[in-house]
Amino acid sequence: MTKSAALTAVCALARPAAGACSWCGTPVPKGRRMWCRDRCATAFWKNHWWSRARRAAKRRDKYACVRCGGGRPIEVNHIVPCLGAHGTLSCAHHLENLETLCVACHRAHTAAARSNISS
Ligand SMILES: [Zn+2]
Ligand SMILES: [Zn+2]
Ligand SMILES: [Zn+2]
Incomplete structure (x- = not known):
């Protein structure tokens, strides 16, 4: 598990779900892994890095x-x-x-x- 995945699992802002976006829990489209769209990745980094x-x-x-x-x-x-x-x-x-x-x-x-x- 990556550091960011471990963090979203305990983060109060994230709504991760199994096999879905680590930030919002929306199913992830083909070709993407952690985030369903760039906005979710950006939101994560803006609140954690x-x-x-x-x-x-x-x-x-x-x-x-x-x-x-x-x-x-x-x-x-x-x-x-x-x-x-x-x-x-x-x-x-x-x-x-x-x-x-x-x-x-x-x-x-x-x-x-x-x-x-x-x-
Ligand atoms: Zn957090
Ligand atoms: Zn998302
Ligand atoms: Zn001042």
Whole structure:
């Protein structure tokens, strides 16, 4: 089983079914294996692979900080910390777990998250 297949089996967003698309569960047409169409593959990567997810989150948030509306430079924050999963396929990169922040808001968020852990 590939890494992505293993992930869709436990992913809250995916609806895999046996012999069907790993993302939406629709029967897969001849000549395709994991995904029924390119859109399903794209949706999977956008929600699980950091560099794709980060780009998609920025586009969704119109390249502005979601807290103060500030512009570049912007960064993408994991609302629930991804715990070092940047280099791996992970459900931590679901778009709903990502928000675009300016550098100042990101720094404030990280500092607040740290003090929450210590208190
Ligand atoms: Zn599909
Ligand atoms: Zn901001
Ligand atoms: Zn997932």
